[in-house]
Amino acid sequence: MAIGRAARAWSSYLAACLWAFSLADSARAETLYKYNGSDLPPYRSAILALNFAGDQVTGELRPLLGASGVPIKVSGTNPSEGRLELAFEGPDGTVKRAFKKHADKWRIEWVAEAKDPDAPRLLFYRYTDGAFSEAALTFTEGECATPYGYVELIFPDSTTEEQAAAFFKSHPELAALPTSTSSWKGDKLKKTRAPMAISFRNVLREFRTGKYGSIDIEVPVGSEPYVVQQLRQSGLAIADLDQGGCGDLERDYFALEDPTLFPSGSVSWPKLESYFETALKNFAGEDADGKKWNYRIGQARVVEIRLPTKPTSYHVKMYVASEITRKVPGWWDSFALTLEPFQERTSQQSRIAVVVTVERLKSSKRSWFNASPPDDSYFTKEQGGPEEGEITKAICRFFDRRDTR
Amino acid sequence: MYQGTIRVLVACIILGGHFLVFFAGLLLGIFGPLLGVDVVQTILMASPVLGVTASSALMFAMRGQTEIDRGEKVTTLFSTVTLFFPIALLVCIAVVFVAISRQVNGFGPDQLKISLGAIETFFGIFLGTIAQTLFGTKGENPSS
Numbered sequence: 001m002a003i004g005r006a007a008r009a010w011s012s013y014l015a016a017c018l019w020a021f022s023l024a025d026s027a028r029a030e031t032l033y034k035y036n037g038s039d040l041p042p043y044r045s046a047i048l049a050l051n052f053a054g055d056q057v058t059g060e061l062r063p064l065l066g067a068s069g070v071p072i073k074v075s076g077t078n079p080s081e082g083r084l085e086l087a088f089e090g091p092d093g094t095v096k097r098a099f100k101k102h103a104d105k106w107r108i109e110w111v112a113e114a115k116d117p118d119a120p121r122l123l124f125y126r127y128t129d130g131a132f133s134e135a136a137l138t139f140t141e142g143e144c145a146t147p148y149g150y151v152e153l154i155f156p157d158s159t160t161e162e163q164a165a166a167f168f169k170s171h172p173e174l175a176a177l178p179t180s181t182s183s184w185k186g187d188k189l190k191k192t193r194a195p196m197a198i199s200f201r202n203v204l205r206e207f208r209t210g211k212y213g214s215i216d217i218e219v220p221v222g223s224e225p226y227v228v229q230q231l232r233q234s235g236l237a238i239a240d241l242d243q244g245g246c247g248d249l250e251r252d253y254f255a256l257e258d259p260t261l262f263p264s265g266s267v268s269w270p271k272l273e274s275y276f277e278t279a280l281k282n283f284a285g286e287d288a289d290g291k292k293w294n295y296r297i298g299q300a301r302v303v304e305i306r307l308p309t310k311p312t313s314y315h316v317k318m319y320v321a322s323e324i325t326r327k328v329p330g331w332w333d334s335f336a337l338t339l340e341p342f343q344e345r346t347s348q349q350s351r352i353a354v355v356v357t358v359e360r361l362k363s364s365k366r367s368w369f370n371a372s373p374p375d376d377s378y379f380t381k382e383q384g385g386p387e388e389g390e391i392t393k394a395i396c397r398f399f400d401r402r403d404t405r
Numbered sequence: 406m407y408q409g410t411i412r413v414l415v416a417c418i419i420l421g422g423h424f425l426v427f428f429a430g431l432l433l434g435i436f437g438p439l440l441g442v443d444v445v446q447t448i449l450m451a452s453p454v455l456g457v458t459a460s461s462a463l464m465f466a467m468r469g470q471t472e473i474d475r476g477e478k479v480t481t482l483f484s485t486v487t488l489f490f491p492i493a494l495l496v497c498i499a500v501v502f503v504a505i506s507r508q509v510n511g512f513g514p515d516q517l518k519i520s521l522g523a524i525e526t527f528f529g530i531f532l533g534t535i536a537q538t539l540f541g542t543k544g545e546n547p548s549s
Contacts, residue, residue: 368436370508377513378438 037122040069042238045140048124065138066229130346138225139241148221148342150242154214155207159236167234168197173307180218216242221340221355222311252392254399259350267352276314283398284320293321294372314339319373325391332373335361356395358388406484408476412539416462422495423459426451429502437506443514450521454529461540487535494528
């Protein structure tokens, strides 16, 4: 009896090991690509997983993370270097396409050969500097898509407010997520902040007026992959990052590559906080000509949002010479700075992207009789978006330069 | 001290002080933390009491083109009071101006205007009485 139990246990253990090994082996062999010009509507991108074995290629075309849809089987050959012939076995039959390889330092791209030069480009690609991040496997990557912050929604006819209310009741973490929406009141764009359940209801009503093809909700930076995947799985909306226009972006971001910030493979917030603190002191203390300036930096606040992915942000109030922030002489600038890490297109163990937001910019004329920034009662001149944009750029430039030193 | 001497001293303090307040206000706009609108408001707020008193002093000075009556000897209390209040007004305004130029915490342009208003109100009645006693209303002959 005991011997039989031991033999069964061993055989189960061996089977589990073999299964795990085969899974790991297939995962190792599989190469993931982003596929643009999707055969899996409604999204314009999909995930193409390919296995190369000699000149034979197998794999499947999968929907983006969170999206519904059955994977399409893909097979084909790699007849020569830089050429692929693939067959996509979709529900409407098999479609054969030939692809040609283009590669540069950062990206390997396979572009479909098209007889019609005006036809939309059909291609798949991967980056050479790392595997796709979860965010990259979730979102369509458009040329002018904002990489963070704005979730674009299209509502199917079947979506009702009652269904949305039921969904948010079962997802309280999403219902309470701080969001904002923008709508035109006459010729003014009005921004309304509200929990996601309310914003979602409002944009659904707005969408039903028929004036918009799609509608945006601004969500906290870093929460986008979770929000989009959950909304896709709910079936309430076709959700993606805002594919937007190629206009100005009021925020900007920089990338940090410092291995000391990633002691265990993922970013350490205490270390990142300390890094931000030191870097911001250096930013505020010296201008581009090397001249030293007094500055004041308020108590930093780290805010973690209650989502499973725990998006976290760093908030601080700064008082800095305008020679540093805007290259304008004679003023002190006070502003609220927010730094919000988010996933870039590729996930690397020692790289993180950080969105910079500068808000509530006020200036105070500098007095000859005081070399330090005064208190808030002297900051009476309110500045607008262009000046806030200049400071955002200055901070991004500073971190980029610091990182490449 | 004689009446004429007191009148001359107080007229000089008030006329000189009024000019100094105006000039210091301009300097605060050029080298200090005040913006254009704040400068104008500051000068206007610091002017009413000093201005009225200074106009009486100016009329007195104009009347004394050839001769200023020496008058009678005044008491120590009279001379102390008539000299103290104009000087105290100017000192208070100077303290406020120094505070704003050095950007003392919690004392911004709004607080500056409130302080000037309070100073003007407080000193108004004293300086009005002193000016009337020394120079008469709008430069009429003062009671001696």
